[in-house]
Amino acid sequence: MPGLIPDSHADLVSDDTRAFAVLAAVMADGTPQATPVWFDAEGGMIRVNTARGRTKDRNMTARPKVALAILDPDDPYRWLQIRGTVLSSATEGAREHINRLNFKYHGTPVFDGPLDQVRVIFIIRPDKVTASS
């Protein structure tokens, strides 16, 4: 996990935790949205996955600046605050990614959401990271 996440908090973005992230994005009217999400990390990037057409899909597609807070489920005083930028989004590979997240969070390899749902993967680059312990 190269990148801005400090080694001291690398476990919070690893596959060894089931910590959720709260994703903050901005609505068209400039007001914020805060949504609990599954996520994983690869190569210093945070990856989230949503269904096409959802509010967070529309917000992140139109306004790529986002923020994330990730709290240690065992100690909420230990957390990461991330401000970042959506570098890319894609439907290609998104079904595999949501299955991967399903495995991370549930231990089973197939996400059981509607099969006709179009999934989208978002790649978020952390620009500023604050860690609390």
Place this chain on the structure above:
Amino acid sequence: MPGLIPDSHADLVSDDTRAFAVLAAVMADGTPQATPVWFDAEGGMIRVNTARGRTKDRNMTARPKVALAILDPDDPYRWLQIRGTVLSSATEGAREHINRLNFKYHGTPVFDGPLDQVRVIFIIRPDKVTASS
């Protein structure tokens, strides 16, 4: 707890939980911020408390639209998403309020932050609430 919080999730904003909220606010440049915070609720309003001059103080003072996500510490699939408006902020009563929050979260009646810190209490009106269970 009158207001928009459904009875099914009233425990998540009661004094019986130590759940944190993640507060989303908007920076001067229009990008979002996401911060773990203590909170409580009274009369249908969510109350948070910060030190004067912090980023979230500046953001909420300048741009009163905020969002909150509150996850059940025992079941992160059970959560509240709140979009709301800062109705007021005040330094008066804010020291008593942070002591009250200290009691909620730590069980001890006095917040041990720097005494010369100016505390500010923000009263947030939920405008839209989504509950997941």
